[in-house]
Amino acid sequence: MSGFGSNPGPVPGMTDTAAMMHYDANKRSVLIAYILWFFLGWFAAHRFYAGKMASGLFMLAVSLISWALTAIAIGYLGLAFIGLWLLIDAFLIPGMIRSYNRGIIASLGR
Template sequence: MTSNNYAPQQRSIVIAYILWFFLGQLGVHRFYCGKTTSGIFQLILAVIGWATVAIFIGYLFLILLGLWLFIDIFLVPSMCKHPN
């Protein structure tokens, strides 16, 4: 019989920070760390923000996303150590 002990693998913090730096607005670093739901929310904020920036309401979404990304600077190590 095989054992079905599934332990999530720890992700690389360096790769997560690189993804955060280059593709952070799209939530790619969160997808990489296994945080799919919050990655989708970051992606939605970015799309809505950039789509509505011409009518100035998009700046609100982009400011919220920017604050969230700033907070993620400090959360990336724990997201990589404890995926899902």
């Protein structure tokens, strides 16, 4: 079983059936990404799911720091930034998932 967000390459001599099974086992779903966005968007779960690790870590860090700084009111600026980012991500999720799935297909062609 592959790790979260990993994209293992094909096995040499893989048949078309095996390649299709590999794709089906590793592809991502837009529906699952939206569920993660809705419930865990503040923690960038949808970005981690789509394989966007760097931006996911940045979003998570800004979110956590902003929540910690709400006690002195400056954290609300960071939360507003994350809220805007989440709104934009609502439109970007299908493309992120399509890109991830195309990466799997490309790795099968090697």
